[in-house]
Amino acid sequence: MQQPHPPYIIGGNTEAAMKRACRLGDGWYGIAKELSGALDLVRRLRELEKNYQRPKQLEITLGLQWRGVTPDDVQRLAAAGIERILPSADLVARDSMDVLRKTHERLLSRFLR
Numbered sequence: 001m002q003q004p005h006p007p008y009i010i011g012g013n014t015e016a017a018m019k020r021a022c023r024l025g026d027g028w029y030g031i032a033k034e035l036s037g038a039l040d041l042v043r044r045l046r047e048l049e050k051n052y053q054r055p056k057q058l059e060i061t062l063g064l065q066w067r068g069v070t071p072d073d074v075q076r077l078a079a080a081g082i083e084r085i086l087p088s089a090d091l092v093a094r095d096s097m098d099v100l101r102k103t104h105e106r107l108l109s110r111f112l113r
Contacts, residue, residue, distance in 0.1 A: 009061065018045050022052045027059035034066050035073050042080045057081070065089045069108045 010021035011029035021028040027046060032038035042060060049057060061084040062077065069087045077085055087107070092101055 007059070009059075012039060015044075015048075018048050019051075021058055022049050022054065023047070025058060027061060029061045032065040035076065038062055038077060038082070039066065039080055042082060046081070059083050061086070063088050069107065071107060073109070074107060082086070084100055 007026035008015065008024060009027040009029050010025040012018065013030050016029065022045070027095075030041050030045075031037075032041055041062070058083045062082050063075075063086045065088060067089045069085070074085065082103065087103060091103065107111070
């Protein structure tokens with residue numbers, strides 16, 4: 001068992017959800033429909049964090065709901081402090097294995113060298 005507890009990941013794009021994550025969570029999960037929206041969410045979250053005495057910054061996981069996430073998008077998101085992404089719009093398909101292979105070729109293979 002993790003001590004003092006498993007990480008609390010609190011999700012939601014509303015201000016109330018982000019404040020709750022800042023106050024109580026170890027991480028935050030959001031959803032963005034475009035890159036600029038993703039970066040805006042992270043800026044807002046980091047701004048809200050300043051109002052709370054946190055031992056460290058929240059870990060950020062972001063669900064990406066736009067198609068065609070590029071390696072440049074991934075690099076920009078990482079530079080903004082996002083630790084995990086879920087390119088969910090790209091992964092919805094009838095042939096999920098084919099989509100996973102293509103996502104790997106397009107994104108993951110560029111970073112796993």
